[in-house]
Amino acid sequence: MILGIETSCDDTCAAAVDLDGRVLSNVVASQGLLHERYGGVVPEIASRRHLEAVDAVVSDALERADASLSAVETVAVTSGPGLIGALLVGLSSAKALAAAQGLPLVAVDHLHGHVTASMLGEAPIEPPYVCLVASGGHTFVARVDERASYATLGRTLDDAAGEAFDKGARLLGLGYPGGPALDRLAREGDPEVFGFPRPLPGDGLDFSFSGLKTSLLYRVRDLGEAAARARADLAASYQAAVVDVLVARALSALEQQRLTSLAVGGGVAANSRLRARLAEACADRGIDLWIPDMALCTDNAAMIAGAARFLDPLPYPDYLALDATARP
């Protein structure tokens, strides 16, 4: 059994996964409410909260897996990218747990976790495939040929897709995180009313969402008082633009790489329009689509423990000097 720990952003996560990729437990202590009033994640608050929560979250993950620490064979932990202080809490806890038991430790790239989340569970995806990851912190498409690695084909040059949803939601007067609220509001609106750009920068597969956000800002400003009445149409039209870009890039990646399997991950995979559009587009083209349970799309430690199955562990005590890295 692998015990996974993930603290790269604002959720304190621990999970137990077996060597076949069965998720035995997957615990997430969300800090969402702590950061809500600031309109975004405050790194220092996140680190402190991880420190308070991590022991209890690990105990809970073991208890839910009906296991004790002695059943753990390997400890897996996110070593980056993410908020450096937040990462260090998870990494130090994982080192301490592993060292106390003399266990090996696997340092996992958070993005590799997202990319391989569809390899967990009863019907795991088989490489080769294309993966679209769209979260609050990251947006990219990757090609996966082997389980231990992935090749990034394109990434956002500015904001992540979730950030585009959150910032758009804020412009429309919705709370934080705004993605789910914008999704709900958009259901009452008409996506055809406002024409927002569908930015597809460069010749490759990169993304750019900051101009789209600015164009919503100008729309809201130009509408003045009428913006409040047009909120649902603005939300629907803006969401349609973000979703069109994500779907277009995923399809281009599949075409360019001549692949017919697509996995999707990250919190934005909860978006109802994105799910519907991807399902339609993939059905039309004979593409097999994997969108794992939401608990495996948003930040979680099961995907970290799952990815660790494919990586070489560091034996005790070689990992004690291991450092966290904020950047990919």
Ligand code: KG4
């Ligand atoms: O993966 P995640 O939980 O955390 C990060 O690693 O960032 O993703 C959170 C992001 C937030 O930006 C949130 O607004 C967005 O996912 N999100 C959504 C929806 N649910 C969550 N965006 C659009 N529509 C949704 N239904």
Ligand code: ZN
């Ligand atoms: Zn993430």
